[in-house]
Amino acid sequence: MKIGVIGGGISGLIAARKLQSEGHEVEVIEKSRSVGGRLATRRIGEGQADHGAVYFTVRDEAFDLEVQEWVLAGVVKKWAADPHPKYIGTNGMNKLAKFLAEPLHVHLNEKIVNVTATEEGMTLTGSACYEYDAVLLTAPLPQAMELLEASDILLTEEDKKLQSYIFEPAFVGLIELAHNVPTGEYGLLDQNLPDEVLKIVNNFEKGISKNPILSIYMTGDWSEKWYERENEAIAEIERLLSQELGELKVASKQLKRWRYAQAKQVFEAPFYKLSDQPVWLCGDVFLRPDDPSGNTRVESAYWSGLKAAGNLLDNLRR
Ligand SMILES: Cc1cc2nc3c(=O)[nH]c(=O)nc-3n(C[C@H](O)[C@H](O)[C@H](O)COP(=O)(O)OP(=O)(O)OC[C@H]3O[C@@H](n4cnc5c(N)ncnc54)[C@H](O)[C@@H]3O)c2cc1C
Structure with missing residues (x-):
């Protein structure tokens, strides 16, 4: 299957890696000139500064297992704990995103402006057209809804409820x-x-x-x-x-x-699938019902990406 992931923040990168590891052909499409989204680091003179996420917290074992791989790769390190361990990028938070994107096919500087359903699947339009069997949309929810509303796609009343998230x-x-x-x-x-x-x-x-x-x-x-x-x-x-x-x-x-x-308000499920299209929405606002913190953050974006990819895979297997 060919799967398109809109957005190269942590949720999109984690989802793309999961889907690719299961043998699917995956492309990430990112509107900025670098991956990372809110994992953001800016060069200033001789130095640099994080200006999105400051750190991320690790609250469960499954996430910790993956984080230890990032530690071994030298991209993150333990920073503080109160009471849960906090990690930072060893060379800025954005480096973690760059590391996660390494094995992926990423289109940078490509803003998707239209999502269309075709007989074969979905077409994403930016400066070029991309055809996929399924799509994961990981932009912050208000931006994702703006895109869907401007697209040639039919949203149900249930789908439109996502417009209320601010x-x-x-x-x-x-x-x-x-x-x-x-x-x-x-x-x-x-x-x-x-x-x-x-x-x-x-x-x-x-x-x-x-x-x-x-x-x-x-x-x-x-x-x-x-x-x-x-x-x-x-x-x-x-x-x-x-x-x-x-x-x-x-x-x-x-x-x-x-x-x-x-x-300002979280969605109480780790992802949302559009009612009538093979399009999954995910990102930090989508929280697992058993989320131990209740806040949107790097950790919730990680879980959302992973769970959305898992659900997409389950759908393909049916
Ligand atoms: C100032 C600030 C401080 C924060 N501090 C912390 C912290 O200390 N700890 C913590 O855990 N979390 C923190 N967070 C939150 C954390 O950064 C986010 O929860 C997490 O990075 C979100 O990841 P995401 O993948 O859901 O979304 P994003 O990182 O926003 O990724 C979405 C991506 O989609 C791209 N995109 C959007 N529309 C399109 C389009 N039409 N076409 C193509 N690409 C598109 C965007 O460019 C972006 O790269 C902070 C956030 C901010 C802004």
Whole structure:
């Protein structure tokens, strides 16, 4: 079978690897110039900074088994534990995505704008047309629904219920310092911060950057309020930062704006299959009923990708 995976974030990459390992011909189609999605690391001068997921947590044995393979491959390492072990990319979180994508056929810089059902299967249209027997759609749910609504595809009333899932945005300020400042044991400050700030991560002390670059993660409410005021937002982040850490010598500053950072409400199943088409939706918002955390995160995206691929395989075997 030929299977198309829209999106090269962790859920798409995990699903694609599973499907390929079962002997299917799989292609990942990613709109950005690199895989990773919200596993994101940006080069800044001589250094780099994570500006999506800071770490991931491991809460069960099955996930831990796979994570230990990533540890052996040198792409992730244990970071902290409270109470569950947390892991970070040894050279940034995006490197994990690049590692997972290594054995896969990935089309980069290719945004899918139409999903069509044909007699033979599904056609995905971007700058070219791609024919598949089945499709996995892993974009953040509001983006996935936008794509399906704009497509020549019939959605049932049940399918349309997915439109009600809302994600909040996130602003991450990236501030390169001329001198390092102490930022806790793991380079992470996440207690007693100004209300607008979720956490401050020092990428130098995290061990992924040659120079001190701080990633300042702002709350969803604050990011929503400042969403259309990017230039003022970075100045405000700098002001809040100096309020917390004192006057700082800033070498450069920039902002990452995530439109869809985190779901406000989770879908209580690990994937969704469209009622009338061989299209599976998955990603971090789709949680297993026995999910031990209840939050959308790298771990939930991993499980969603794996479970969606498993269900697709079961369907093909029938
Ligand atoms: C600021 C921030 C901080 C976070 N911190 C943490 C953390 O500390 N710990 C944690 O566990 N989680 C964290 N998360 C959440 C975590 O990053 C996500 O849950 C996880 O990476 C989501 O993976 P995914 O595969 O579901 O989606 P994504 O990573 O969003 O992947 C979807 C992919 O689909 C692509 N795509 C979308 N539309 C199309 C299209 N039409 N055609 C082709 N490609 C398309 C996108 O470009 C993207 O690459 C954070 C997220 C953000 C934004």
